[in-house]
Every structure is written in C-alpha cells, then in structure tokens.
Amino acid sequence: MPDRRPHVIVVLTDQQRWDTTGAGGNPLDLTPAFDRMARSGTYARTAVTPQPVCAPARAALQTGRWPTATGCFRNGIPLPRDARTLAHHFGDAGYTTGYIGKWHLAGEDPVPPADRGGYRHWLGANILEFTSDAYRTVMYDEDGEPVRLPGYRSDALFDAAIRFAADHHEEPFFLFLSLIEPHHQNEVDDYPAPDGYAERYTGRWLPPDLAALSAASPGGTAHQHIAGYLGQVRRVDEGLGRLLDALRSMDLLDDTIVAFTSDHGSHFRTRNSEYKRSCHDGSIRVPLALRGPGFDGGRVLDAPVSTLDLPPTLLDAAGLDVPEEMSGRSFLPLVRDPGADWPEDVFVQVSESECGRALRTSRWKYYVVDPAADGWRTRSGGRYVETALYDLAHDPYELDNLVGLASHRALADGLRARLLARIAAAGEPEPVIEAAPERRAEQRRVDPTVRGFKLAGMRFGHQRKQP
Known part of the structure; x- marks a missing residue:
C-alpha cells in the first residue's frame, strides 16, 4: 500500500x-x-x-x-x-x-x-x-x-x-x-x-x-x-x-x-x-x-x-x-506488463430491446438472441439463436453480417463455445445456442490458423537470370 x-x-x-x-x-x-x-x-x-x-x-x-x-x-x-x-x-x-x-x-x-x-x-x-x-x-x-x-x-x-x-x-x-x-x-x-x-x-x-x-x-x-x-x-x-x-x-x-x-x-x-x-x-x-x-x-x-x-x-x-x-x-x-495474462474477449449482456448475449474479441463480434424471450422481463435466455457475426478487422463498423455463412461455421462454433463459457462464468443458467440457417457466399473463406495472407512459394522483386 x-x-x-x-x-x-x-x-x-x-x-x-x-x-x-x-x-x-x-x-x-x-x-x-x-x-x-x-x-x-x-x-x-x-x-x-x-x-x-x-x-x-x-x-x-x-x-x-x-x-x-x-x-x-x-x-x-x-x-x-x-x-x-x-x-x-x-x-x-x-x-x-x-x-x-x-x-x-x-x-x-x-x-x-x-x-x-x-x-x-x-x-x-x-x-x-x-x-x-x-x-x-x-x-x-x-x-x-x-x-x-x-x-x-x-x-x-x-x-x-x-x-x-x-x-x-x-x-x-x-x-x-x-x-x-x-x-x-x-x-x-x-x-x-x-x-x-x-x-x-x-x-x-x-x-x-x-x-x-x-x-x-x-x-x-x-x-x-x-x-x-x-x-x-x-x-x-x-x-x-x-x-x-x-x-x-x-x-x-x-x-x-x-x-x-x-x-x-x-x-x-x-x-x-x-x-x-x-x-x-x-x-x-x-x-x-x-x-x-x-x-x-x-x-x-x-x-x-x-x-x-x-x-x-x-x-x-x-x-x-x-x-x-x-x-x-x-x-x-x-x-x-502488456504481456500479463488477460482474457482475449469480453462478454456483454443485452436486455429490454431483446434478451441477447455477445462476445467481442479484438477481431470478432459474435451475438445471439433468445427469440422467445421478452427482454424487459427475462433475466437470462434459455434458447439463443445466432444473430450476428462481424469481422471487425475488415468490417470495423459492422455493416456486413456474416452469420450463417458456411465458410465461417468452424469459427462460429469456436466462438459459441467461448460464449457459453462466459455465460456460465457469469452465473447464468446454461442455455442452448442454435446455429443460424446456413448460407453460402462465393470467395468467402476464413483460415483460423493464419493471420494475413499465405504467399507460399512466391518471390518478390526482380530476379536476375543466372549466366
């Protein structure tokens, strides 16, 4: 002290x-x-x-x-x-x-x-x-x-x-x-x-x-x-x-x-x-x-x-x-110490307008809503449905909702598990989170193991021919 x-x-x-x-x-x-x-x-x-x-x-x-x-x-x-x-x-x-x-x-x-x-x-x-x-x-x-x-x-x-x-x-x-x-x-x-x-x-x-x-x-x-x-x-x-x-x-x-x-x-x-x-x-x-x-x-x-x-x-x-x-x-x-142990995400509860729960990481926003719940009367939902998924690195103002995309299914599953853990840690009853209906979009892809682009086998700059 x-x-x-x-x-x-x-x-x-x-x-x-x-x-x-x-x-x-x-x-x-x-x-x-x-x-x-x-x-x-x-x-x-x-x-x-x-x-x-x-x-x-x-x-x-x-x-x-x-x-x-x-x-x-x-x-x-x-x-x-x-x-x-x-x-x-x-x-x-x-x-x-x-x-x-x-x-x-x-x-x-x-x-x-x-x-x-x-x-x-x-x-x-x-x-x-x-x-x-x-x-x-x-x-x-x-x-x-x-x-x-x-x-x-x-x-x-x-x-x-x-x-x-x-x-x-x-x-x-x-x-x-x-x-x-x-x-x-x-x-x-x-x-x-x-x-x-x-x-x-x-x-x-x-x-x-x-x-x-x-x-x-x-x-x-x-x-x-x-x-x-x-x-x-x-x-x-x-x-x-x-x-x-x-x-x-x-x-x-x-x-x-x-x-x-x-x-x-x-x-x-x-x-x-x-x-x-x-x-x-x-x-x-x-x-x-x-x-x-x-x-x-x-x-x-x-x-x-x-x-x-x-x-x-x-x-x-x-x-x-x-x-x-x-x-x-x-x-x-x-x-x-910037390297100190710290969670990679924050948890948010939403009420009144709806009964919802969200997880925000540095890159992703994952949001679920209980469609049967009255947000004014319901403290915690029992059956949430995936409602929004945003890639904040490429869409910081959340204009493109990726929820339900087949290309992001594995990612969403991981975020769902993390959100369920957060809900439990907050002392709420364990709910069910249902996946959003699947949809597809051409060229959409997410690789959870790689940050940025893979450029394997490529060389940059002028390559002088060997004599």
Whole structure:
C-alpha cells in the first residue's frame, strides 16, 4: 500500500461513443483534456460496457458484478440495499465518499438514504434528465431537499465536484461524478448543447457506421442530432479540463486517480428503435482513460477490457483488497506488463430491446438472441439463436453480417463455445445456442490458423537470370 492513499475520482458520462474522442479517432479535436489523459496516463483502446442500458451498466460499475447477478438487468429495478458498492469498500478503508449527479439505481426522487449505495455525501437525482434540462440543473442534497445549480448542466456538476475536492482534500476521498451529457433530453428528444456549440459541428463529420446507416434507417437521427451531441461532448471535456486544473491548483493532481468513461454508447436509432440496447460497437464501446498513481506513463491497453473491470482496478490501485464477489478483474497487472495474462474477449449482456448475449474479441463480434424471450422481463435466455457475426478487422463498423455463412461455421462454433463459457462464468443458467440457417457466399473463406495472407512459394522483386 502506498504511504499516502490516493484520492479517486470517477467521471462517468451518459451515452458517449468511444469515437467522440481524439484517442478514439475523432478528427474534430473535441476532447483535448481526455486525449492528454490517454497520452500521458493509461488508455483502453477497446473498452466495452457489460450492458448497453443505463441502470444495468451503472449497477455493474458500482458493484463490479454482472447485471444479472445484482438483479438490475434492465432499467427500473433498484439496486438491492444489501449490495456492496465502491462506496462501501472505499468507506470501510477510511475514505470519505461522495456521489454527484445521475444515479438511476433507485425507484424515486429524491433518492432515500437507504438507496444511495452507501455514499456518505450526496448531491444527486435518480433520473437527472427528468429533474433538469440544459440550463436548469436540479438535484437533491443529503436531506432530500432540491438544490438548483447555476450554469450549463455539465458545468454545474463539475463545479460541484471541484467544491467536493476542495472541502475534503485533507483526507482520502472517493468521488463518483455522474453526468447526463451527452444523453438526449427525453421530453424533446434533442441534444441541447451550450449556446453556439452545436453550430461548430453542424455538417462536419459523421462516424462511418452512422453515415452508412442513417439514410437506410427510417428512424435514424444522426444527421438531426450529431451536432448537438458533439457540442455536448466538447463542453464535457472542457469541464474535465477544469477539474484537472483545480486538482493541480490544490496540489492534489499527483495524488489523485482520475478515471473517465461512459455507461454505454449511441447508434442514433440506426440499429433498432432506440439509441442503444444493441450488440454493435456504437452501443457497447465507450471511452476509458485513467491517470494518476499507477496509471501514468503513456500506456495503451490493446486487449479488450470491460468497464466491469474498472471497480476492482480502482480498489487495486488504491491498495485495497478486491472482494471475491466481484466478477470483474483488475487490469492493473496489464498496465504494468502488456504481456500479463488477460482474457482475449469480453462478454456483454443485452436486455429490454431483446434478451441477447455477445462476445467481442479484438477481431470478432459474435451475438445471439433468445427469440422467445421478452427482454424487459427475462433475466437470462434459455434458447439463443445466432444473430450476428462481424469481422471487425475488415468490417470495423459492422455493416456486413456474416452469420450463417458456411465458410465461417468452424469459427462460429469456436466462438459459441467461448460464449457459453462466459455465460456460465457469469452465473447464468446454461442455455442452448442454435446455429443460424446456413448460407453460402462465393470467395468467402476464413483460415483460423493464419493471420494475413499465405504467399507460399512466391518471390518478390526482380530476379536476375543466372549466366
């Protein structure tokens, strides 16, 4: 354990795609503060949520357990009061704990003290998008009294986080800051950026999947909403920069672990009738960077990691024991040694829109759905059917579904076995996964033993004839 325990701050956004960041390939310079964290700290190149729905993802981030294990497998199911959260683990170790922002793990607003996950200091709302809008931020304090904060909403929450750090800088603290941006404002189905920010990004850039799918998806909203969405992302990053500057001014920056991530992404209704709730990277892939003790040095994690792994990683980095009940695994050894033992895939549960399960490796995405299950009522499926297979090395935006191809049957069988093992490890009942109907495509071939092309017997360059 270090001589001085580090402070720990988690900054969680809502519905932010991984490719909104410069580190994730965005060309618009939206996230200079995040990108500096990614360059000088630790950046997870492929970070994946365990569930692309608000409440289940948040339950996993608080407990380090699968949504099916906590019971919060969809929205509208409160986190059990006896669930052990990061607040309990850090609090038991002598940390002052605080929560600011959206909770979405209770059944009402204001959130009763018993439903606050063990956090000592509280300034939040269960569903922040219902109690506030862009320039009217209303949350509830520890006494359940409404508090209106001045400024644009994400600015107001960062200001509150800075005040928390200033008030508790003499003791180790754990702060969870949960923003609503860049989530849409539900009652108007819009992405209200600060004044003048949407105009900066109107007509400038669309992620390739959205550009390809928006015109073909009758309900797709990317062209309508992307400018406001990106404007929100830019303002959030400015808030992150202010938070880091404030920590520096209080001589706390070198002693504070800061983790930045999101609960899930957004596909702007191009994959289904909602913004998320699908297996595609637009839904499940999120930004993830950390800085501070244990994470500085410009490290990049190439192996896929789940944000389910973030809770044990934070405890490990603070020198605290990781509870056996946590399903996630600390990736701190991977930060220290890129060759450390680490799984080659991540597991994803999908609910509400359907009951589905997915496996994502560095190259492949394998997805199954239980066609008879109601995703709103069913925690775990019993009979899944292969629904999608994507070759992410050659189709990174998942536009060509290979499921059922005879050329990929052996590969799919291997992925099916790995997915079944993941389902069992998550504590779910053992299901059946049925193969998709077979189909054939000319010239399709996959050789699982070879990376790249075989060029046996070929020579390159000019061959001079022998005299």
